[in-house]
Amino acid sequence: METEKKTKENVVKKKKKLKFKIKKLTLLMMFLDVAAIVILFFIYGPVSYFRELWITSAMTTMNHHYLAYTFFNEKTITEVMNKNYLVEQNEEVDLDAIEIGNNQERDSYSSIYEEQVLKREEGNSVYKIIRLDEGGIKGYLTVIYDPQDVKLAVTNKIGRVGQSVAQLCREHNGLVGINGGGFEDLDGWGNGSIPYGAIIQNGELIYYHEGGDGGLIGFTKENKMWLTRDSAEDAVAKGMRDAVEFGPFLIVNGKPAEIHGDGGWGVAPRTVIAQRKDGIVLFLIIEGRLPGYAMGADMEDVIRLLLRYKAYNAANLDGGASSTMAVNGKLYNRPSAGGEYGGRTVSNAWIVVDHTGNMNVG
Numbered sequence: 001m002e003t004e005k006k007t008k009e010n011v012v013k014k015k016k017k018l019k020f021k022i023k024k025l026t027l028l029m030m031f032l033d034v035a036a037i038v039i040l041f042f043i044y045g046p047v048s049y050f051r052e053l054w055i056t057s058a059m060t061t062m063n064h065h066y067l068a069y070t071f072f073n074e075k076t077i078t079e080v081m082n083k084n085y086l087v088e089q090n091e092e093v094d095l096d097a098i099e100i101g102n103n104q105e106r107d108s109y110s111s112i113y114e115e116q117v118l119k120r121e122e123g124n125s126v127y128k129i130i131r132l133d134e135g136g137i138k139g140y141l142t143v144i145y146d147p148q149d150v151k152l153a154v155t156n157k158i159g160r161v162g163q164s165v166a167q168l169c170r171e172h173n174g175l176v177g178i179n180g181g182g183f184e185d186l187d188g189w190g191n192g193s194i195p196y197g198a199i200i201q202n203g204e205l206i207y208y209h210e211g212g213d214g215g216l217i218g219f220t221k222e223n224k225m226w227l228t229r230d231s232a233e234d235a236v237a238k239g240m241r242d243a244v245e246f247g248p249f250l251i252v253n254g255k256p257a258e259i260h261g262d263g264g265w266g267v268a269p270r271t272v273i274a275q276r277k278d279g280i281v282l283f284l285i286i287e288g289r290l291p292g293y294a295m296g297a298d299m300e301d302v303i304r305l306l307l308r309y310k311a312y313n314a315a316n317l318d319g320g321a322s323s324t325m326a327v328n329g330k331l332y333n334r335p336s337a338g339g340e341y342g343g344r345t346v347s348n349a350w351i352v353v354d355h356t357g358n359m360n361v362g
Contacts, residue, residue: 126149165346174351196246
């Protein structure tokens, strides 16, 4: 009798467990159905914003165009991309307008943003990191007071093996670093070793690989940020010190690029480098593609932030999963991929090196 009773109890327990599992599965299926309906409504519904955001965000990635083509045909994608685009300022950078050195602390400031930039942190006169968190946009703005501290670090096995931004900082005494130009990333399996376009370092063209889409972004031997469509050879002859090839140029001589729609670049993690008229260099990292935390920013968001901090010249660098920032040799931001490995491996990074030797990597 006792055995029969236990058997019946086990049967009842199994039935309860089965009912619970069926209930959970039913709820999950209901949730997925609702999620699918919501997604399809946003993609195909009457509000074009979400449809265009989906397409532009997918089409500006290196390896995720399929996210657009899965839901839309070529005609629709072309129509959306033709409505959302960015027009760069068509003028040469006025290097004479950059007057390095007039960036000391003051008794009063014209705005909270100017105070954030110019007021130094105790014990650190080389750089300052400002946390950005507003309107769903999260990231970091690094302020570098002396532009001669900004250098280009390149992987020591260029063309073969890439390195993370943190590794590049450690090997080149970088206090802070951000990723630089793009690189060959076939099917999303590139190791960051083969940069697209030209790489100029210490006044020499050290590498070139076809595929660069943009212009040269770098610094002259006078430590002034120079954005140019010149060839790498001509740029070197005219005094380019360090440069990568990427884009687009977002601000030239204080004038922002002309944005149509969302600029055609969608919402994504961003990396941007800029310089103010007083010579201060700005490293901007925007985090994104992290549901529940941050989705990223479009180009209009980026330009708005940069103008707030008085960027005079600014250019977009490689974004997406490559958007990484390191401080004292360690990954600092939350990248959309590869965070558990210290960030994606890349071919180059813009780093801050204290030329006075008063600060050391921690």
